[in-house]
Amino acid sequence: MIVDIVVDQSFDHHVSHAHALRLGFEAHGVASRIVDIPRQPESDVVACWGWRIAAPLVAAGKRVLVMEHGYIGDRKVWTSLGWNGLNGRAAFPQAGGPERFAQHHAGMLKPWNPVGNYSLLVGQVDGDASLHGMPFQPWAVRMAHRAEKEFGLPVKFRPHPVALEFGQNYPVGCAETIRGALADAIAGAAVVITFNSNTAVEATLAGKPCITFDQGSMAWPVSSHGWSIPLEPNRQTWANDLAWKQWTMEEIRNGSAWEYVRG
DSSP: OOEEEEETOOOHHHHHHHHHHHHHHHHHEEEEEETTSOOOOSSSEEEEEEEHHHHHHHTTTTTTEEEOOOOSOTTTEEEEESSSSSSSSSSSOOOOTTHHHHHHTOSSOOOOOOSSEEEEEEEEOOGGGGGGTTTHHHHHHHHHHHHHHHHOOOOEOOOOOHHHHOOOOOOSSSSOOSSOOHHHHHTEEEEEEEESTHHHHHHHHTOOEEEEEEEEEEGGGSBSSSSSHHHHHHHHHHHHHHTTTEEEEEHHHHHHHHHHHHH
């Protein structure tokens, strides 16, 4: 088997992860080659960073290992490795036991705390692959009005910092737009509402109930998907499983990540 690693050379993290993954393949005797965009890969098994590159490869019948930012902790330190999809739409091998979460993320799962003064509506970046072409602002306006009606709390909106950099400072009809630390915004909320932002992962770990509206959310198994605030779900099992979906650069480089995900 030869694995083609498709790389956009204009992104440093594409390049660094491609070379790390190639070393990981070598540790298992798997041949690989780096293929620069726009050249088309020849192999039936392909690896790449991000869904924009992966989507047409999956559509062409390739088996694609998709790299993305991780979910728990520093997302630039951890890298997700899933097959043929983005985030919750990817296929992951069956998770191991609780030891990985305990080793790397001990103390991150906080007590359940569904108490707060507002509903927090979480912003995302218009045009991001995770939105699957959905215009974000109209969706957010609908959610803001509905959340106020359902929960009787003021709705506060926290825009995504990258969206602000892109000039996407859209009004969504909320009582207040808040910025600053994400952890502070989560701490004051009674419920966190998002399409599929990774903020739902952080909020669930912080003990806050979440409502997610897309199965691509990594918090989908432990959140509500309609207008009800969930009781405490089995967060420990979910957190244990999530820890097996992300890897350090060293684990990718030494082949331990491939040892797990190749199944």
